[in-house]
Amino acid sequence: MAKDLIICRCEDVTEAEVLQAIEQGAATADEVKRLTRAGMGHCQGRTCRRLINQMLARQLGQNVSDQRTVTQRPPLQPVSLKVLAESES
Amino acid sequence: MANTSDVIIIGGGIIGAATGYYLAKAGLKVRLFERGYLCSGSTGRCIGGVRQQFTSESSIKLMMRSVELFSEMGRELGTEVHWHPGGYLFLAHDESKKRAFLSNIAVQQSAGLKDVRWVDAAEVRELFSLVETRGLLGGSYCPSDGQAYPFAVVGGYAGKIRELGGSVHAFTEVAGILQEGGRAKGIKTAAGQEHYSNIVINCAGPWARDVGRLGGIEVPVEPERHEALITEGVEYLGMPMLVDYRTDGGYFQQFRHNGQFIGCYTPQPNVPGTSSESTYGFLREMPRRMLKLVPALGEVKVIRQWAGSYEMTPDGNPIVDRTGLGGLYVVAGMCGHGFMLGPAVGEAAAEFIRTGSRGGLLADFALERAFSSREAMK
Ligand SMILES: Cc1cc2nc3c(=O)[nH]c(=O)nc-3n(C[C@H](O)[C@H](O)[C@H](O)COP(=O)(O)OP(=O)(O)OC[C@H]3O[C@@H](n4cnc5c(N)ncnc54)[C@H](O)[C@@H]3O)c2cc1C
Ligand code: FES
Numbered sequence: 001m002a003k004d005l006i007i008c009r010c011e012d013v014t015e016a017e018v019l020q021a022i023e024q025g026a027a028t029a030d031e032v033k034r035l036t037r038a039g040m041g042h043c044q045g046r047t048c049r050r051l052i053n054q055m056l057a058r059q060l061g062q063n064v065s066d067q068r069t070v071t072q073r074p075p076l077q078p079v080s081l082k083v084l085a086e087s088e089s
Numbered sequence: 090m091a092n093t094s095d096v097i098i099i100g101g102g103i104i105g106a107a108t109g110y111y112l113a114k115a116g117l118k119v120r121l122f123e124r125g126y127l128c129s130g131s132t133g134r135c136i137g138g139v140r141q142q143f144t145s146e147s148s149i150k151l152m153m154r155s156v157e158l159f160s161e162m163g164r165e166l167g168t169e170v171h172w173h174p175g176g177y178l179f180l181a182h183d184e185s186k187k188r189a190f191l192s193n194i195a196v197q198q199s200a201g202l203k204d205v206r207w208v209d210a211a212e213v214r215e216l217f218s219l220v221e222t223r224g225l226l227g228g229s230y231c232p233s234d235g236q237a238y239p240f241a242v243v244g245g246y247a248g249k250i251r252e253l254g255g256s257v258h259a260f261t262e263v264a265g266i267l268q269e270g271g272r273a274k275g276i277k278t279a280a281g282q283e284h285y286s287n288i289v290i291n292c293a294g295p296w297a298r299d300v301g302r303l304g305g306i307e308v309p310v311e312p313e314r315h316e317a318l319i320t321e322g323v324e325y326l327g328m329p330m331l332v333d334y335r336t337d338g339g340y341f342q343q344f345r346h347n348g349q350f351i352g353c354y355t356p357q358p359n360v361p362g363t364s365s366e367s368t369y370g371f372l373r374e375m376p377r378r379m380l381k382l383v384p385a386l387g388e389v390k391v392i393r394q395w396a397g398s399y400e401m402t403p404d405g406n407p408i409v410d411r412t413g414l415g416g417l418y419v420v421a422g423m424c425g426h427g428f429m430l431g432p433a434v435g436e437a438a439a440e441f442i443r444t445g446s447r448g449g450l451l452a453d454f455a456l457e458r459a460f461s462s463r464e465a466m467k
Contacts, residue, residue, distance in 0.1 A: 011347075024248060025257065031126040034133060034240045037347075042321050042392060073393045074367060078321055081376035082387035 010041020102132035105292035106246035107435025119255035124262035134397025158432035166245035176329030295398035297421030322348035399425035
């Protein structure tokens, strides 16, 4: 497997880095996110989360349907400071 | 015995991780328990600021030690923690703030913090041309203050604890403190497992009161909700952490390692409790406050907002002490400064727990104290 394969495009996190996080004890996508930043990028994990969950499943023998969901935080899309600052209550 | 260690730590934030690391480094076998993932409490919700500009001599000295430790941390832990001395600039928009900052600067300098200084508005303009200086008198500026990345710091400490023969148990809640003959002798997890140790340390941050009660000990720590947000990464602009203490002010900085702006403000009135709910009000208000200080950031996009807790004690100083239950210690109540205090507090707490000697740095942090004076630079 190509270890420099990019898993999280927004944060430039490679497969090797995700594997290392799992070796260090990360057992959920939330923990992988905290250790590697995968999922913290511009798209907020929409692109990489499935891949990470699959890697966790493969490495740790997890069943994908039993995996914990990742906490989703607003805003759902990036919004500029200016638009937010000028928004009405 | 398989379930026996020298030390049990309750809480996997910066305080538990740092204290655990320094105890492990001294040769003790450490077992750390965290009910969520590492950093799931306040530490993973903080904005990563590290400053030495405080008003009491003990806090200033402690923070000078922390800055030393942050600057060596990458090498010490063998991992990139993104320490960057980008500075802190406290802004003064009126004479009384200016006077207060000037007298703080005198205290800070005599405590040994040599590079802190008053900068007037013209110098602010020269140093940081993007900062709005209309209505600004100047500020208290310390270039050796800085930033680091909380998840990397805690991950680094946890990795070292394991490397030194200890263990880190995430998703493992401590539900009870085992006692025998008036002493702590271990913990019981929510799943009913028992782990034994003659030293149990409450590093539960905003939950320190709840964990203290497991051992029958009152720990005066009250959580307060603080919201924060982060933007996409943009080109690093070289600005310090800006701190505006006005009621409609806030704090924010840009991470050098990825160009993201991160910020928060203290709500008026404060919001008690450990809720991590975020609000529209904050999502609208924080950008207003940021753009008031740095108008050029208008096009930068917010990608995430969240909330976490400050862990307040009655006088704004931490608690680092033994308790009425033998073997049970408390290292908590960092009052919204736990990330920056973590390395130095962890080091000093470990020394105290091993040797019983409190040293000068912990003098103000007894569990039983008057709680009368207050740290002003909150
Ligand atoms: C928005 C915001 C911005 C901030 N900005 C800064 C900043 O710029 N600089 C700075 O220095 N500080 C900042 N802080 C404050 C800082 O985050 C805290 O002071 C610090 O993280 C406290 O660390 P801690 O380890 O004591 O607590 P925590 O990180 O909360 O760790 C305690 C841990 O204990 C665990 N726990 C609780 N009960 C149990 C149990 N029964 N069993 C097992 N585990 C348990 C919790 O899950 C938690 O992870 C900020 C805080 C917030 C909310
Ligand atoms: S691909 Fe991982 S956050 Fe966007």
